[in-house]
Amino acid sequence: MSFLVRCPQCGNRSVYEFRFGGEVKQRPAPSAPELDWANYTYTKVNEAGVQKEWWFHRSGCRQWFQALRNTLTNEVQESFFPEELM
Amino acid sequence: MSETPDALKFDFNGKQVTARPGDTVASALFRAGQRIFTRSFKYHRPRGLLCLSGKCPNCLMNVDGTPNVRACITPVRAGMRVTHQNAYPSLDQDGLALVQRFDWLMPVGWYYKTMTDPRMWHAAEPFVRKVAGLGTPPSLDNVSGNYEHAYRHTEVAVIGGGPAGLKCAIDLAIQGEQVTLIDDQPALGGHLRYASQANASLVDLIAQAEALPNLQVLTGCYCFGLYEGNLLGIVRPRRDPNDAEQLIHLRAGRVVVATGAYESPLLFPNNDLVGIMLSTAVQRLINLHGITPGKVAVVIARSPMEEPVVAALREAGIQIAAVVPPESVVKALGKKHVTGIETRGARYTCDLVVVCGHRIPDAGLLHQAGARLQWDGKKGAFVPKDIPASISAAGEVTGEGLIAPATLPPERDPASKRAFVCLCSDVSSQDLVDAVDEGYDHIETLKRYTTTTMGPCQGRMCQLPAIGICARQNSRSMADTGVTTARPPNPGVTLGALAGARHHPIRRTPMHYEHAEAGAVWLDMGEWKRPRYYQAKPGAAEKLCVKEEYRAVRERVGLIDVSTLGKLDLKGRDIGRLLDKIYAGRLSDLRPGRTRYGVLCDEAGIMLDDGTVSRLAEDHFFVTTTTGNLDFVHQWIKWWLVGTGWDVFTTNLTPGLAAVNLAGPNARDVLAPLTDADLSSKTFPYMACRTAQVAGVSAILMRIGFVGETGWEIHFPAESGPDLWKALLEAGRKYDIRPFGIEAQRLLRLEKRHVIVGVDSDATTNPFEAGMAWAPKLDKDDFIGRAALRRLSGETPRQKLAGFIMSEDVLPEDGAAIIVNGELAGRVTSARYSPSFQKAIGLAWVPADRAHEGAEVDVRVSGRLARAKITEQAFYDPEGTRLRA
Numbered sequence: 001m002s003f004l005v006r007c008p009q010c011g012n013r014s015v016y017e018f019r020f021g022g023e024v025k026q027r028p029a030p031s032a033p034e035l036d037w038a039n040y041t042y043t044k045v046n047e048a049g050v051q052k053e054w055w056f057h058r059s060g061c062r063q064w065f066q067a068l069r070n071t072l073t074n075e076v077q078e079s080f081f082p083e084e085l086m
Numbered sequence: 087m088s089e090t091p092d093a094l095k096f097d098f099n100g101k102q103v104t105a106r107p108g109d110t111v112a113s114a115l116f117r118a119g120q121r122i123f124t125r126s127f128k129y130h131r132p133r134g135l136l137c138l139s140g141k142c143p144n145c146l147m148n149v150d151g152t153p154n155v156r157a158c159i160t161p162v163r164a165g166m167r168v169t170h171q172n173a174y175p176s177l178d179q180d181g182l183a184l185v186q187r188f189d190w191l192m193p194v195g196w197y198y199k200t201m202t203d204p205r206m207w208h209a210a211e212p213f214v215r216k217v218a219g220l221g222t223p224p225s226l227d228n229v230s231g232n233y234e235h236a237y238r239h240t241e242v243a244v245i246g247g248g249p250a251g252l253k254c255a256i257d258l259a260i261q262g263e264q265v266t267l268i269d270d271q272p273a274l275g276g277h278l279r280y281a282s283q284a285n286a287s288l289v290d291l292i293a294q295a296e297a298l299p300n301l302q303v304l305t306g307c308y309c310f311g312l313y314e315g316n317l318l319g320i321v322r323p324r325r326d327p328n329d330a331e332q333l334i335h336l337r338a339g340r341v342v343v344a345t346g347a348y349e350s351p352l353l354f355p356n357n358d359l360v361g362i363m364l365s366t367a368v369q370r371l372i373n374l375h376g377i378t379p380g381k382v383a384v385v386i387a388r389s390p391m392e393e394p395v396v397a398a399l400r401e402a403g404i405q406i407a408a409v410v411p412p413e414s415v416v417k418a419l420g421k422k423h424v425t426g427i428e429t430r431g432a433r434y435t436c437d438l439v440v441v442c443g444h445r446i447p448d449a450g451l452l453h454q455a456g457a458r459l460q461w462d463g464k465k466g467a468f469v470p471k472d473i474p475a476s477i478s479a480a481g482e483v484t485g486e487g488l489i490a491p492a493t494l495p496p497e498r499d500p501a502s503k504r505a506f507v508c509l510c511s512d513v514s515s516q517d518l519v520d521a522v523d524e525g526y527d528h529i530e531t532l533k534r535y536t537t538t539t540m541g542p543c544q545g546r547m548c549q550l551p552a553i554g555i556c557a558r559q560n561s562r563s564m565a566d567t568g569v570t571t572a573r574p575p576n577p578g579v580t581l582g583a584l585a586g587a588r589h590h591p592i593r594r595t596p597m598h599y600e601h602a603e604a605g606a607v608w609l610d611m612g613e614w615k616r617p618r619y620y621q622a623k624p625g626a627a628e629k630l631c632v633k634e635e636y637r638a639v640r641e642r643v644g645l646i647d648v649s650t651l652g653k654l655d656l657k658g659r660d661i662g663r664l665l666d667k668i669y670a671g672r673l674s675d676l677r678p679g680r681t682r683y684g685v686l687c688d689e690a691g692i693m694l695d696d697g698t699v700s701r702l703a704e705d706h707f708f709v710t711t712t713t714g715n716l717d718f719v720h721q722w723i724k725w726w727l728v729g730t731g732w733d734v735f736t737t738n739l740t741p742g743l744a745a746v747n748l749a750g751p752n753a754r755d756v757l758a759p760l761t762d763a764d765l766s767s768k769t770f771p772y773m774a775c776r777t778a779q780v781a782g783v784s785a786i787l788m789r790i791g792f793v794g795e796t797g798w799e800i801h802f803p804a805e806s807g808p809d810l811w812k813a814l815l816e817a818g819r820k821y822d823i824r825p826f827g828i829e830a831q832r833l834l835r836l837e838k839r840h841v842i843v844g845v846d847s848d849a850t851t852n853p854f855e856a857g858m859a860w861a862p863k864l865d866k867d868d869f870i871g872r873a874a875l876r877r878l879s880g881e882t883p884r885q886k887l888a889g890f891i892m893s894e895d896v897l898p899e900d901g902a903a904i905i906v907n908g909e910l911a912g913r914v915t916s917a918r919y920s921p922s923f924q925k926a927i928g929l930a931w932v933p934a935d936r937a938h939e940g941a942e943v944d945v946r947v948s949g950r951l952a953r954a955k956i957t958e959q960a961f962y963d964p965e966g967t968r969l970r971a
Contacts, residue, residue, distance in 0.1 A: 002317040004337075014337075021725065030868040037873035041689045056721055064721075064728050074314055082729050 003074040021054025096166045105162040112158035113375040125173040128512035129186035134360030138367035143542045153221025171221040194517035232330040235586040240266040243338035248276020250481025251344030259301035270308035280373040311574030312451040333583040345448035347482040355417035355504040361424035362439040365395035380438025385409040387442035412492040453572035461565035466490020495558035508548040510541020522559040544576040595649035596744040596807025617827040638824035643750030652716025653739045656707040660732035670862035691852040691874035700775040744807035749797030752821040772970045781813035791969040793834035833918040837962035846915040855883040886937035890954040892926040905944040
């Protein structure tokens with residue numbers, strides 16, 4: 001594993017500078033049924049293709065951001081701070 | 087070259103050898119008359135120079151303490167110390183060569199067939215290890231520390247400095263690209279270096295390359311891996327003993343692989359005798375080093391492949407007894423050194439056999455990067471296809487200009503116990519034939535069963551003949567048989583280079599040297615050094631020291647350095663909201679000046695960390711985490727803040743603040759004269775916090791009680807650490823204050839039944855099981871883990887964390903088994919001898935139905951069972967009156 005991750009603030013860096021934060025998932029509402037909570041907590045899609053993920057630039061700007069990564073090629077297509085989309 | 091400077095003398099097995107400029111270790115030794123360079127792995131057959139290009143295992147030696155160095159590509163340095171490997175007593179007279187007489191006892195898969203009983207292996211292992219092998223690893227105290235890592239970037243990396251790579255690098259550099267050219271030989275030029283006609287264009291090319299400022303050349307450096315994202319692993323060996331062996335992580339925008347083609351041996355009985363060399367090696371000896379490798383030569387070649395080497399032999403004045411086609415060779419003659427060649431119909435006497443072998447595209451890096459290798463019968467080679475987009479290939483590695491020297495798969499039965507396919511581990515063609523007969527008929531299983539292609543040469547010498555035999559025995563084509571997978575590192579890399587510089591980060595608290603002076607015995611906690619206990623007098627036993635520290639805290643007053651706690655400063659209007667969301671408890675209603683214990687859970691209700699939360703002002707909180715979890719908690723908080731737009735600023739104050747815990751019945755008496763804060767229980771009650779001056783230093787004071795006595799945790803600027811520590815000890819002198827370490831603290835907290843998250847809990851523990859059902863506030867609208875904890879609150883846990891007292895005078899180890907009705911039912915997480923009880927006490931996971939006052943379980947202590955009684959209360963001061971005093 002030696003691909004590059006593009007931090008929206010610091011640019012392309014070795015993946016070893018980052019902490020992987022898992023798939024981006026929608027957290028259910030507090031009143032949602034237990035099944036939704038169980039799915040959110042325990043189930044991963046594990047997409048074979050482009051997946052939206054959380055990354056933390058541990059050895060850099062120490063910010064969380066999201067990235068679109070192809071899990072088959074490890075190509076990071078896009079990365080962004082989610083605030084900027086809101 | 088007539089004059090030899092003294093500077094080029096080196097030591098070989100205790101004797102001085104003189105080298106000439108431009109010599110490698112191997113060429114200098116050959117010139118000095120050395121013919122046997124190694125003894126083979128299994129049979130201890132003598133082996134001499136074969137490839138002279140760093141591709142075969144025949145010249146591995148120990149150089150300056152580093153084992154398995156390829157002597158043929160290691161330039162001679164004055165004073166270097168070279169020794170042979172795996173031969174007893176010497177290369178020329180190796181007693182273990184007797185082993186080959188018993189080769190009939192060692193069929194293919196010998197280990198698997200004979201070592202079927204573990205006792206057998208243990209009996210045989212010392213002998214096998216001695217007989218079979220390569221170099222010996224350097225002893226641990228003698229490891230040179232000279233290893234380092236370098237990180238570089240380039241627009242284009244060109245691997246291979248032969249004509250194709252050189253031209254390509256120059257062209258790209260002229261176009262303005264930043265180019266790095268890597269070559270494993272001591273000088274650029276590839277095969278042109280040892281061509282018979284001095285090559286004027288090579289001189290021009292090198293001059294041109296040197297003149298280009300944006301072309302960086304790394305010679306004598308080998309690339310062992312081409313990884314994802316065009317990351318190249320490159321080793322730059324030591325240039326002198328004080329130099330560092332460097333591992334270069336080179337990140338390239340594009341990669342051009344121009345590694346060329348190398349030569350590999352042909353298969354016939356005794357093909358491994360000393361004096362049988364590949365044609366390129368002979369050219370190198372003659373044209374690069376001015377060495378005449380023999381008097382009379384036989385050349386084995388398919389015409390016209392012999393032409394370049396025949397020219398070189400003639401120039402060197404070597405008589406050519408015959409040029410014979412590979413199909414006609416019956417066997418090589420000789421014992422240690424080749425004495426002749428027997429062909430069908432003739433016998434030739436000679437002292438040199440030149441083999442024009444298979445030409446193999448050096449496509450390992452391309453294969454690693456994902457290219458496919460496709461059989462091309464005309465070229466007699468597997469050539470790279472479907473090369474990934476940002477990588478390209480140039481020159482002979484593409485198969486350009488290659489012709490096959492011999493038919494593959496072989497037409498004749500290849501089986502012979504003395505025709506060596508794999509030189510690294512002595513695997514013969516007979517062994518491969520047998521292995522296929524035994525059912526290992528796929529090239530990948532054949533490889534693993536016989537270890538062919540798995541030795542130091544990583545298949546460079548053996549892969550093609552092995553595929554040929556596998557194909558023939560299965561009556562399949564070369565293409566259908568396919569190749570084994572190429573993986574890095576190829577060639578091998580020293581573990582030292584991979585590990586890099588030997589440094590271990592250490593974090594010291596601001597009071598480190600005060601502890602050292604007081605006789606601290608250290609405990610490593612991650613990178614931190616913490617006093618485990620203080621050795622009051624030299625040689626004092628740990629048990630007595632800890633007991634003394636314990637008694638000071640319980641009876642008088644003690645002081646512990648807790649600077650390693652994670653310390654987070656939170657400011658903003660929305661901190662209450664944030665903390666209510668991420669902590670299981672409620673914190674938004676915490677009043678300024680108050681401190682509360684907090685537990686963090688994940689969405690599955692698992693306890694992640696705990697600590698204190700103090701509200702210093704309306705919009706200012708101070709949060710502590712456990713020593714090891716600071717980064718995790720800080721990142722966790724930041725993660726949950728993303729996208730909320732909440733007004734919260736987090737700052738990690740851990741390195742900037744020192745912290746101590748002053749605790750014991752006299753703690754107030756010690757602290758009062760030093761501070762402007764009123765410490766009476768009325769104005770500064772248990773779980774209150776204040777900012778105040780302590781010994782003239784601004785500090786945060788929290789009245790908390792991890793150890794169960796009246797006490798204050800004091801956080802203050804790190805630079806005042808030693809001063810404040812000394813001031814507190816000075817003020818405490820009349821109460822006989824003692825600094826105490828982790829061991830006493832662990833005992834003190836255990837008596838209070840305080841849980842340490844990560845010690846008493848693990849990655850599956852929820853607060854209900856841990857006896858902290860009070861911690862989650864399930865009536866909060868929302869918080870991390872709420873859904874899971876609501877569900878768990880209605881279930882009966884299988885196990886519970888319970889306190890226990892041993893009924894007899896034994897101390898279980900942490901982790902000891904809990905036995906109920908003769909079955910394993912849990913484990914001890916912490917156990918210590920309690921001076922208050924004069925018995926061992928502890929925390930353990932026990933079945934839920936046993937987790938009540940008075941229940942009994944058995945604990946395994948030193949191989950037998952001892953009875954323990956469960957207790958629900960804290961062992962010490964269960965009402966907490968001392969804490970609140």
